[in-house]
Amino acid sequence: MPIRPLPDTLINQIAAGEVVERPASVVKELVENALDAGATRVDIDLEEGGIRLIRIRDDGGGIPPEELPLAISRHATSKIASLDDLEAVATLGFRGEALPSIASVSRFMLASRPRDAEHGAALHVDGGRVGEIVPKAHAPGTTVEVRELFYNVPARRKFLRAERTELGHIEEWLRSLALARPDVELRVSHNGKPSRRYRAGDLDAAARLGETLGEDFARSALRIDHSGAGLRLHGWIAQPHYSRASADQQYLYVNGRAVRDRSVAHAVKLAYQDVLYHGRQPAYVLFLELDPTRVDVNVHPAKHEVRFRDARLIHDFVFRTLQEALAQTRAGVETGVAA
Numbered sequence: 001m002p003i004r005p006l007p008d009t010l011i012n013q014i015a016a017g018e019v020v021e022r023p024a025s026v027v028k029e030l031v032e033n034a035l036d037a038g039a040t041r042v043d044i045d046l047e048e049g050g051i052r053l054i055r056i057r058d059d060g061g062g063i064p065p066e067e068l069p070l071a072i073s074r075h076a077t078s079k080i081a082s083l084d085d086l087e088a089v090a091t092l093g094f095r096g097e098a099l100p101s102i103a104s105v106s107r108f109m110l111a112s113r114p115r116d117a118e119h120g121a122a123l124h125v126d127g128g129r130v131g132e133i134v135p136k137a138h139a140p141g142t143t144v145e146v147r148e149l150f151y152n153v154p155a156r157r158k159f160l161r162a163e164r165t166e167l168g169h170i171e172e173w174l175r176s177l178a179l180a181r182p183d184v185e186l187r188v189s190h191n192g193k194p195s196r197r198y199r200a201g202d203l204d205a206a207a208r209l210g211e212t213l214g215e216d217f218a219r220s221a222l223r224i225d226h227s228g229a230g231l232r233l234h235g236w237i238a239q240p241h242y243s244r245a246s247a248d249q250q251y252l253y254v255n256g257r258a259v260r261d262r263s264v265a266h267a268v269k270l271a272y273q274d275v276l277y278h279g280r281q282p283a284y285v286l287f288l289e290l291d292p293t294r295v296d297v298n299v300h301p302a303k304h305e306v307r308f309r310d311a312r313l314i315h316d317f318v319f320r321t322l323q324e325a326l327a328q329t330r331a332g333v334e335t336g337v338a339a
Protein backbone atom coordinates (compact mmCIF):
# COMPACT_ATOMS: atom_id res chain seq x y z
CA MET A 1 0.00 0.00 0.00
CA PRO A 2 1.23 3.53 -0.70
CA ILE A 3 1.67 5.91 2.21
CA ARG A 4 -1.48 7.96 2.75
CA PRO A 5 -2.65 10.39 5.45
CA LEU A 6 -5.34 8.85 7.65
CA PRO A 7 -8.84 10.34 7.56
CA ASP A 8 -9.64 12.55 10.59
CA THR A 9 -12.28 10.23 11.98
CA LEU A 10 -9.86 7.32 11.94
CA ILE A 11 -7.18 9.45 13.65
CA ASN A 12 -9.70 10.29 16.37
CA GLN A 13 -10.74 6.66 16.71
CA ILE A 14 -7.11 5.66 17.14
CA ALA A 15 -6.69 8.31 19.85
CA ALA A 16 -9.92 7.07 21.43
CA GLY A 17 -8.17 3.73 21.90
CA GLU A 18 -5.94 5.38 24.49
CA VAL A 19 -8.33 7.82 26.11
CA VAL A 20 -11.66 5.96 26.05
CA GLU A 21 -11.37 2.53 27.52
CA ARG A 22 -14.90 2.23 28.89
CA PRO A 23 -17.87 4.38 30.01
CA ALA A 24 -15.99 5.42 33.18
CA SER A 25 -13.26 7.03 31.06
CA VAL A 26 -15.90 9.07 29.22
CA VAL A 27 -17.41 10.21 32.52
CA LYS A 28 -13.94 11.13 33.76
CA GLU A 29 -13.07 13.24 30.73
CA LEU A 30 -16.43 15.00 30.63
CA VAL A 31 -16.61 15.76 34.34
CA GLU A 32 -13.02 17.03 34.26
CA ASN A 33 -14.03 19.39 31.46
CA ALA A 34 -16.93 20.60 33.61
CA LEU A 35 -14.57 21.25 36.53
CA ASP A 36 -12.06 23.04 34.30
CA ALA A 37 -14.97 25.24 33.20
CA GLY A 38 -15.58 26.24 36.82
CA ALA A 39 -18.75 24.21 37.41
CA THR A 40 -20.22 24.19 40.91
CA ARG A 41 -22.75 21.50 40.09
CA VAL A 42 -22.52 18.56 37.73
CA ASP A 43 -25.42 16.26 36.85
CA ILE A 44 -24.51 12.83 35.57
CA ASP A 45 -27.28 10.79 33.96
CA LEU A 46 -26.49 7.24 32.98
CA GLU A 47 -28.36 4.46 31.26
CA GLU A 48 -27.26 0.83 31.26
CA GLY A 49 -24.01 1.49 33.07
CA GLY A 50 -23.23 4.36 30.70
CA ILE A 51 -23.14 2.04 27.67
CA ARG A 52 -26.45 3.31 26.33
CA LEU A 53 -26.22 6.89 27.58
CA ILE A 54 -23.90 9.23 29.43
CA ARG A 55 -25.22 12.76 29.83
CA ILE A 56 -23.16 15.30 31.75
CA ARG A 57 -24.61 18.73 32.44
CA ASP A 58 -22.69 21.51 34.17
CA ASP A 59 -23.18 25.12 35.20
CA GLY A 60 -19.69 26.18 34.14
CA GLY A 61 -18.50 28.93 31.79
CA GLY A 62 -19.92 27.40 28.61
CA ILE A 63 -18.72 27.49 24.99
CA PRO A 64 -19.67 30.20 22.46
CA PRO A 65 -21.69 28.73 19.53
CA GLU A 66 -18.99 29.49 16.96
CA GLU A 67 -16.42 27.57 19.03
CA LEU A 68 -18.45 24.36 19.22
CA PRO A 69 -16.76 22.84 16.13
CA LEU A 70 -13.36 23.66 17.65
CA ALA A 71 -14.28 21.94 20.90
CA ILE A 72 -14.66 18.70 18.97
CA SER A 73 -11.55 19.25 16.82
CA ARG A 74 -8.43 17.33 17.60
CA HIS A 75 -5.66 19.23 19.41
CA ALA A 76 -7.86 22.26 19.91
CA THR A 77 -7.93 23.50 23.50
CA SER A 78 -8.61 26.68 25.45
CA LYS A 79 -6.33 25.55 28.28
CA ILE A 80 -2.77 25.93 27.01
CA ALA A 81 -1.17 27.89 24.20
CA SER A 82 2.56 27.31 24.64
CA LEU A 83 5.16 24.94 26.03
CA ASP A 84 5.50 27.21 29.07
CA ASP A 85 1.77 26.80 29.71
CA LEU A 86 2.10 23.03 29.38
CA GLU A 87 4.95 22.91 31.88
CA ALA A 88 2.90 24.79 34.47
CA VAL A 89 -0.53 23.42 33.58
CA ALA A 90 -3.10 23.75 36.35
CA THR A 91 -6.20 22.45 34.54
CA LEU A 92 -7.17 18.79 34.42
CA GLY A 93 -7.29 18.82 30.62
CA PHE A 94 -4.81 20.25 28.13
CA ARG A 95 -4.44 17.78 25.25
CA GLY A 96 -7.54 18.80 23.34
CA GLU A 97 -8.41 15.27 22.35
CA ALA A 98 -11.09 13.95 24.68
CA LEU A 99 -14.14 15.37 22.90
CA PRO A 100 -13.04 14.46 19.33
CA SER A 101 -12.06 10.98 20.51
CA ILE A 102 -15.35 10.35 22.30
CA ALA A 103 -17.35 11.86 19.41
CA SER A 104 -15.67 9.49 16.96
CA VAL A 105 -16.86 6.36 18.77
CA SER A 106 -20.41 7.30 19.81
CA ARG A 107 -23.53 9.22 18.88
CA PHE A 108 -22.51 12.53 20.39
CA MET A 109 -24.13 15.85 21.18
CA LEU A 110 -22.56 18.99 22.61
CA ALA A 111 -24.83 21.83 23.72
CA SER A 112 -23.72 24.95 25.50
CA ARG A 113 -24.48 28.49 26.46
CA PRO A 114 -21.85 30.88 27.79
CA ARG A 115 -22.80 32.66 31.02
CA ASP A 116 -23.21 36.04 29.33
CA ALA A 117 -24.95 34.80 26.15
CA GLU A 118 -28.68 34.92 25.57
CA HIS A 119 -28.96 31.77 23.53
CA GLY A 120 -27.44 28.35 23.45
CA ALA A 121 -26.40 26.19 20.52
CA ALA A 122 -25.79 22.52 19.86
CA LEU A 123 -23.74 20.32 17.61
CA HIS A 124 -24.35 16.67 16.80
CA VAL A 125 -21.65 14.24 15.78
CA ASP A 126 -22.47 10.74 14.64
CA GLY A 127 -19.52 8.38 14.62
CA GLY A 128 -17.23 11.28 13.70
CA ARG A 129 -19.56 12.90 11.12
CA VAL A 130 -20.12 16.47 12.28
CA GLY A 131 -23.50 18.17 11.80
CA GLU A 132 -24.45 21.85 11.64
CA ILE A 133 -24.50 24.25 14.59
CA VAL A 134 -28.16 24.55 15.58
CA PRO A 135 -29.78 26.93 18.12
CA LYS A 136 -30.81 25.19 21.30
CA ALA A 137 -32.44 26.36 24.52
CA HIS A 138 -29.94 25.78 27.31
CA ALA A 139 -29.25 27.16 30.76
CA PRO A 140 -25.79 28.75 31.15
CA GLY A 141 -23.31 25.89 31.08
CA THR A 142 -22.70 22.83 28.98
CA THR A 143 -24.30 19.47 28.27
CA VAL A 144 -22.55 16.58 26.60
CA GLU A 145 -24.50 13.51 25.56
CA VAL A 146 -22.77 10.29 24.60
CA ARG A 147 -25.05 7.56 23.30
CA GLU A 148 -24.21 4.01 22.33
CA LEU A 149 -20.53 4.12 23.12
CA PHE A 150 -18.45 2.09 20.62
CA TYR A 151 -21.52 1.40 18.44
CA ASN A 152 -19.21 1.75 15.40
CA VAL A 153 -16.20 -0.05 16.93
CA PRO A 154 -17.28 -3.68 17.46
CA ALA A 155 -13.81 -4.74 18.66
CA ARG A 156 -14.12 -2.27 21.55
CA ARG A 157 -17.76 -2.92 22.26
CA LYS A 158 -16.91 -6.56 22.84
CA PHE A 159 -14.77 -5.58 25.82
CA LEU A 160 -17.56 -3.77 27.61
CA ARG A 161 -18.71 -5.66 30.68
CA ALA A 162 -22.10 -6.04 32.29
CA GLU A 163 -24.05 -2.92 33.18
CA ARG A 164 -23.29 -3.37 36.89
CA THR A 165 -19.56 -3.69 36.30
CA GLU A 166 -19.40 -0.58 34.12
CA LEU A 167 -21.51 1.33 36.65
CA GLY A 168 -19.14 0.17 39.39
CA HIS A 169 -16.17 1.64 37.54
CA ILE A 170 -18.00 4.94 37.11
CA GLU A 171 -18.97 5.03 40.79
CA GLU A 172 -15.43 4.30 41.89
CA TRP A 173 -14.09 7.14 39.81
CA LEU A 174 -16.79 9.48 41.10
CA ARG A 175 -15.85 8.56 44.68
CA SER A 176 -12.31 9.58 44.00
CA LEU A 177 -13.49 12.84 42.46
CA ALA A 178 -15.94 13.51 45.30
CA LEU A 179 -13.09 13.25 47.80
CA ALA A 180 -11.05 15.82 45.92
CA ARG A 181 -13.82 18.31 45.17
CA PRO A 182 -16.17 18.71 48.15
CA ASP A 183 -16.96 22.19 46.81
CA VAL A 184 -18.81 20.73 43.82
CA GLU A 185 -22.26 19.17 43.97
CA LEU A 186 -22.48 15.90 42.05
CA ARG A 187 -25.79 14.26 41.23
CA VAL A 188 -25.91 10.89 39.59
CA SER A 189 -28.91 9.08 38.14
CA HIS A 190 -28.99 5.62 36.65
CA ASN A 191 -31.76 4.32 34.40
CA GLY A 192 -33.90 7.30 35.33
CA LYS A 193 -33.54 6.98 39.11
CA PRO A 194 -31.40 9.20 41.35
CA SER A 195 -28.58 6.94 42.52
CA ARG A 196 -26.04 9.13 44.26
CA ARG A 197 -25.76 12.68 45.47
CA TYR A 198 -22.72 14.41 46.87
CA ARG A 199 -23.73 17.72 48.35
CA ALA A 200 -21.37 20.65 48.08
CA GLY A 201 -20.34 22.57 51.09
CA ASP A 202 -17.95 21.29 53.67
CA LEU A 203 -14.73 22.69 52.31
CA ASP A 204 -12.74 20.73 54.81
CA ALA A 205 -14.11 17.56 53.17
CA ALA A 206 -14.45 15.70 56.48
CA ALA A 207 -18.14 15.06 55.82
CA ARG A 208 -17.35 13.81 52.33
CA LEU A 209 -14.87 11.41 53.81
CA GLY A 210 -17.59 9.57 55.75
CA GLU A 211 -20.02 9.80 52.85
CA THR A 212 -17.58 8.30 50.38
CA LEU A 213 -15.42 5.87 52.33
CA GLY A 214 -17.65 5.08 55.29
CA GLU A 215 -17.94 6.22 58.89
CA ASP A 216 -15.41 3.65 60.13
CA PHE A 217 -12.71 5.16 58.01
CA ALA A 218 -13.73 8.70 58.97
CA ARG A 219 -13.64 7.84 62.71
CA SER A 220 -10.20 6.29 62.53
CA ALA A 221 -8.73 8.90 60.20
CA LEU A 222 -5.87 11.10 61.28
CA ARG A 223 -5.79 14.56 59.77
CA ILE A 224 -2.49 15.28 58.09
CA ASP A 225 -1.22 18.67 57.02
CA HIS A 226 2.47 19.20 56.68
CA SER A 227 4.53 21.55 54.54
CA GLY A 228 8.22 21.79 53.76
CA ALA A 229 10.67 22.07 50.86
CA GLY A 230 7.94 23.68 48.75
CA LEU A 231 5.73 20.62 49.24
CA ARG A 232 2.48 20.27 51.10
CA LEU A 233 0.93 16.94 52.04
CA HIS A 234 -2.55 16.98 53.51
CA GLY A 235 -5.53 14.72 53.88
CA TRP A 236 -6.32 11.71 56.03
CA ILE A 237 -4.63 8.46 56.86
CA ALA A 238 -6.36 5.64 58.71
CA GLN A 239 -4.95 4.55 62.02
CA PRO A 240 -3.40 1.09 61.87
CA HIS A 241 -6.39 -0.59 63.56
CA TYR A 242 -8.38 0.29 60.46
CA SER A 243 -6.58 -1.57 57.72
CA ARG A 244 -7.78 -3.24 54.55
CA ALA A 245 -7.29 -6.61 52.89
CA SER A 246 -6.69 -4.87 49.57
CA ALA A 247 -5.48 -1.50 48.33
CA ASP A 248 -9.04 -0.39 47.68
CA GLN A 249 -8.99 2.76 49.82
CA GLN A 250 -5.81 4.42 48.69
CA TYR A 251 -6.38 7.78 47.08
CA LEU A 252 -3.55 10.03 46.00
CA TYR A 253 -3.98 13.40 44.33
CA VAL A 254 -1.19 15.49 42.91
CA ASN A 255 -2.27 19.11 42.54
CA GLY A 256 -5.87 17.92 42.64
CA ARG A 257 -5.47 15.23 40.01
CA ALA A 258 -6.13 11.62 41.03
CA VAL A 259 -3.05 9.60 40.11
CA ARG A 260 -1.29 6.35 40.84
CA ASP A 261 2.32 6.66 41.80
CA ARG A 262 4.55 3.77 42.79
CA SER A 263 7.08 5.87 44.61
CA VAL A 264 4.52 7.62 46.83
CA ALA A 265 2.67 4.34 47.41
CA HIS A 266 5.96 2.83 48.50
CA ALA A 267 6.67 5.72 50.88
CA VAL A 268 3.26 5.21 52.52
CA LYS A 269 3.79 1.48 52.80
CA LEU A 270 7.16 2.04 54.43
CA ALA A 271 5.66 4.44 56.98
CA TYR A 272 3.10 1.79 57.98
CA GLN A 273 5.60 -1.04 57.91
CA ASP A 274 5.99 -1.44 61.66
CA VAL A 275 2.39 -0.81 62.59
CA LEU A 276 0.43 -2.94 60.13
CA TYR A 277 0.17 -6.70 60.10
CA HIS A 278 1.84 -8.37 57.18
CA GLY A 279 -0.38 -8.37 54.11
CA ARG A 280 -2.73 -5.69 55.39
CA GLN A 281 -3.09 -2.48 53.40
CA PRO A 282 -3.30 1.07 54.74
CA ALA A 283 -6.20 3.34 53.81
CA TYR A 284 -5.54 6.95 52.92
CA VAL A 285 -6.69 10.02 51.09
CA LEU A 286 -3.66 12.20 50.46
CA PHE A 287 -3.25 15.43 48.57
CA LEU A 288 0.21 16.43 47.50
CA GLU A 289 0.60 20.03 46.39
CA LEU A 290 3.67 21.39 44.69
CA ASP A 291 4.64 23.89 42.07
CA PRO A 292 3.24 22.55 38.77
CA THR A 293 6.63 23.01 37.10
CA ARG A 294 8.01 20.31 39.43
CA VAL A 295 5.72 17.63 38.07
CA ASP A 296 5.10 16.43 34.53
CA VAL A 297 1.46 15.48 33.99
CA ASN A 298 1.90 14.78 30.30
CA VAL A 299 3.04 11.18 30.70
CA HIS A 300 0.07 9.30 29.29
CA PRO A 301 -3.08 10.35 27.37
CA ALA A 302 -5.33 9.16 30.20
CA LYS A 303 -3.21 11.14 32.73
CA HIS A 304 -3.32 8.47 35.43
CA GLU A 305 0.36 8.96 36.14
CA VAL A 306 2.73 11.84 36.70
CA ARG A 307 6.49 12.17 36.74
CA PHE A 308 8.15 14.12 39.53
CA ARG A 309 11.29 16.09 38.83
CA ASP A 310 12.54 15.27 42.34
CA ALA A 311 10.96 11.92 43.07
CA ARG A 312 13.40 10.99 45.85
CA LEU A 313 12.71 14.17 47.82
CA ILE A 314 8.96 13.58 47.53
CA HIS A 315 9.26 9.96 48.59
CA ASP A 316 11.16 10.94 51.72
CA PHE A 317 8.82 13.83 52.49
CA VAL A 318 5.77 11.56 52.35
CA PHE A 319 7.49 8.84 54.36
CA ARG A 320 8.63 11.18 57.15
CA THR A 321 5.33 13.03 57.37
CA LEU A 322 3.32 9.83 57.78
CA GLN A 323 5.84 8.11 60.01
CA GLU A 324 5.69 11.02 62.41
CA ALA A 325 1.90 11.17 62.40
CA LEU A 326 1.68 7.44 63.09
CA ALA A 327 4.31 7.61 65.83
CA GLN A 328 2.29 10.30 67.60
CA THR A 329 -0.83 8.14 67.70
CA ARG A 330 1.17 5.27 69.13
CA ALA A 331 2.61 7.53 71.78
CA GLY A 332 -0.94 8.73 72.49
CA VAL A 333 -2.24 5.20 72.87
CA GLU A 334 0.61 4.14 75.15
CA THR A 335 0.05 7.03 77.51
CA GLY A 336 -3.67 6.47 77.46
CA VAL A 337 -4.41 9.75 75.67
CA ALA A 338 -7.20 9.42 73.13
CA ALA A 339 -5.67 9.81 69.71
Ligand code: ADP
Binds near residue numbers: 058061071078100
Ligand atom coordinates in the same frame (compact mmCIF):
# COMPACT_ATOMS: atom_id res chain seq x y z
P1 ADP B 1 -9.05 19.62 26.77
O1 ADP B 1 -9.89 19.42 27.98
O2 ADP B 1 -7.77 18.87 26.84
O3 ADP B 1 -8.85 21.07 26.40
P2 ADP B 1 -11.30 18.43 25.35
O4 ADP B 1 -11.38 17.74 24.04
O5 ADP B 1 -11.71 17.68 26.55
O6 ADP B 1 -9.80 18.96 25.50
O7 ADP B 1 -12.15 19.78 25.26
C1 ADP B 1 -11.85 20.71 24.22
C2 ADP B 1 -12.24 22.13 24.63
O8 ADP B 1 -13.66 22.25 24.68
C3 ADP B 1 -11.76 22.57 25.99
O9 ADP B 1 -10.44 23.10 25.95
C4 ADP B 1 -12.80 23.62 26.38
O10 ADP B 1 -12.45 24.88 25.85
C5 ADP B 1 -14.05 23.14 25.71
N1 ADP B 1 -14.93 22.41 26.64
C6 ADP B 1 -15.09 21.08 26.72
N2 ADP B 1 -15.99 20.74 27.68
C7 ADP B 1 -16.40 21.91 28.22
C8 ADP B 1 -17.32 22.24 29.26
N3 ADP B 1 -18.00 21.29 29.94
N4 ADP B 1 -17.51 23.56 29.55
C9 ADP B 1 -16.85 24.52 28.87
N5 ADP B 1 -15.96 24.27 27.87
C10 ADP B 1 -15.73 22.97 27.55
Ligand code: MG
Binds near residue numbers: 032033092093096099
Ligand atom coordinates in the same frame (compact mmCIF):
# COMPACT_ATOMS: atom_id res chain seq x y z
MG1 MG C 1 -10.81 17.65 28.50
